[in-house]
Amino acid sequence: MPKKLALHGGTPVISRSFPHYRSFGKEELKAAEKVIQTGVLSKYLGAWHEDFYGGPEVRSFEEDWSAFFQTKHAVAVNSATSGLVAAVGALGLEPGDEVIVSPWTMSATATAILFWNAIPVFADIESETFNLCPQSIEKNITSKTRAILVTDIFGHSADRDAINAIAKKHDLWVIEDASQSPGAKCKGQYVGTWGDIGIFSLNYHKHIHTGEGGVCVTNDPKLCDRMQLIRNHAEAVVGPKGTADLSNMLGMNFRMCEIEAAMGREQLQKLERLVQERIEVADHLSHRLRDLPGITVPTVKPDNTHVYYCYPMVMDPNVVRAARAKVVQALQAEGVSNVYNGYMNVHLLPMYQKKIAFGSKGFPWTSDFARKDISYAKGICPTAEVLHAETLLNFHVCVFQYTKQELDSVIEAFQKVWTNLEELK
Numbered sequence: 001m002p003k004k005l006a007l008h009g010g011t012p013v014i015s016r017s018f019p020h021y022r023s024f025g026k027e028e029l030k031a032a033e034k035v036i037q038t039g040v041l042s043k044y045l046g047a048w049h050e051d052f053y054g055g056p057e058v059r060s061f062e063e064d065w066s067a068f069f070q071t072k073h074a075v076a077v078n079s080a081t082s083g084l085v086a087a088v089g090a091l092g093l094e095p096g097d098e099v100i101v102s103p104w105t106m107s108a109t110a111t112a113i114l115f116w117n118a119i120p121v122f123a124d125i126e127s128e129t130f131n132l133c134p135q136s137i138e139k140n141i142t143s144k145t146r147a148i149l150v151t152d153i154f155g156h157s158a159d160r161d162a163i164n165a166i167a168k169k170h171d172l173w174v175i176e177d178a179s180q181s182p183g184a185k186c187k188g189q190y191v192g193t194w195g196d197i198g199i200f201s202l203n204y205h206k207h208i209h210t211g212e213g214g215v216c217v218t219n220d221p222k223l224c225d226r227m228q229l230i231r232n233h234a235e236a237v238v239g240p241k242g243t244a245d246l247s248n249m250l251g252m253n254f255r256m257c258e259i260e261a262a263m264g265r266e267q268l269q270k271l272e273r274l275v276q277e278r279i280e281v282a283d284h285l286s287h288r289l290r291d292l293p294g295i296t297v298p299t300v301k302p303d304n305t306h307v308y309y310c311y312p313m314v315m316d317p318n319v320v321r322a323a324r325a326k327v328v329q330a331l332q333a334e335g336v337s338n339v340y341n342g343y344m345n346v347h348l349l350p351m352y353q354k355k356i357a358f359g360s361k362g363f364p365w366t367s368d369f370a371r372k373d374i375s376y377a378k379g380i381c382p383t384a385e386v387l388h389a390e391t392l393l394n395f396h397v398c399v400f401q402y403t404k405q406e407l408d409s410v411i412e413a414f415q416k417v418w419t420n421l422e423e424l425k
């Protein structure tokens with residue numbers, strides 16, 4: 001006699017909430033305290049001076065970051081959103097230029113393009129890793145395309161070789177949003193370092209964090225210079241620096257504080273261990289969940305590592321024969337609170353559906369500079385849309401901390417729901 005589902009009044013498998021995932025400890029406390037004792041919480045100067053590049057902690061943090069990720073430069077910023085804006089700005093685009101982007105990312109990835117009055121063009125994703133599909137990228141290239149903004153989604157690299165080959169062939173920039181994949185590798189190389197610029201997030205929800213924060217990496221000194229300028233009010237304050245042209249770069253305040261940088265240095269030292277723990281969680285889940293009929297556990301491509309910001313599963317409705325929403329409800333009722341239906345499709349957000357980003361007259365899509373037949377219609381990214389609407393079951397990994405027993409209880413909850421699928425029809 002199968003146990004009654006919690007959804008239908010039975011006893012939940014998991015009766016209490018798991019402890020929150022924590023990447024912090026006494027090392028960060030000590031680092032923050034040390035900064036507070038100096039009294040210097042931020043040392044940036046909005047003028048041409050050696051402190052134009054920030055205080056000692058920010059600069060040491062950048063050195064640590066570029067040494068770890070093996071890039072020539074790292075630019076610390078106050079969020080990955082700021083980093084994305086600085087990165088797109090560094091390319092020096094024209095209004096109406098097109099940047100190919102994934103519908104499966106955080107909205108900020110595409111917003112960063114609009115910020116410079118460039119146009120996001122959404123290409124479809126692959127069904128295995130959920131990253132931009134190279135064939136779809138190529139289909140969406142026009143004479144106005146200048147860059148590909150790739151997101152390494154959920155913790156797995158996008159197709160480095162295929163995307164870099166397309167970029168080379170069409171003379172395009174590649175920016176990588178690696179916010180969800182710090183420490184993941186593709187053919188021995190850290191994800192976030194195979195494009196012209198890579199962006200990492202240090203927001204509270206990520207593998208490692210500083211509350212808010214981000215880092216941009218590049219090997220190109222010109223791109224680094226432009227990102228540093230955009231970070232700190234460029235056009236207004238560095239006349240004496242002698243930069244040839246300070247136009248088309250809208251200087252902002254994207255500066256990271258000293259406390260965050262000091263804590264970030266400690267967090268970076270923990271990255272490998274924290275990532276390894278996430279991998280162990282995912283491997284344990286995969287080992288057992290792959291036996292459930294109709295469930296495909298996450299794919300890790302040969303020569304890649306997956307760092308599992310999320311643990312994405314695909315559910316085959318023809319095998320499971322129950323609505324996904326019902327399955328998720330049943331799992332949540334059993335106490336698996338961090339499992340969700342699908343993943344947002346950015347192109348279907350109201351801003352894109354109405355094609356209004358600035359004001360009320362359809363700017364920038366209606367400007368003379370933009371191509372007039374840009375489409376965000378439902379159906380342009382069929383793989384992403386079907387996965388969201390029907391088949392993706394997403395377990396968020398960086399939310400809780402689990403012991404082996406707790407993970408076993410998650411697996412038991414899945415098994416219980418699967419034993420009772422008949423009831424969920």
Ligand SMILES: *Cc1c(COP(=O)(O)O)cnc(C)c1O
Nearest residue numbers: 079080081106179180201202203
């Ligand atoms: C979290 C995230 C961001 C935004 O990061 P912030 O540091 O919060 O600005 C951008 N892109 C992706 C893919 C993310 O997951």
